[in-house]
Amino acid sequence: VSSERRKEKGKESEVFYELAHQLPLPHNVTSHLDKASIMRLTISYLRMRKMLSP
Structure with a gap:
C-alpha cells in the first residue's frame, strides 16, 4: 500500500x-x-431524531 493511500x-x-x-x-x-x-448506527440515530422532531 502506498504512503498516500495509507494516509488517506x-x-x-x-x-x-x-x-x-x-x-x-x-x-x-x-x-x-x-x-x-x-x-448503520448513525443512520438509525438520524432517522430516529427526524421522527421525534416536531
Missing part, C-alpha cells in the same frame, strides 16, 4: 472514530465498532 485510510479512520463518538452510546461501545456498524 488514516484520515478516513479518524473521521469514523470521530463520528462514532458523537453517537449517544458509551465510549466502551463506540470504541469497538467497525466502519459499517458506525454508519
Whole structure:
C-alpha cells in the first residue's frame, strides 16, 4: 500500500472514530465498532431524531 493511500485510510479512520463518538452510546461501545456498524448506527440515530422532531 502506498504512503498516500495509507494516509488517506488514516484520515478516513479518524473521521469514523470521530463520528462514532458523537453517537449517544458509551465510549466502551463506540470504541469497538467497525466502519459499517458506525454508519448503520448513525443512520438509525438520524432517522430516529427526524421522527421525534416536531
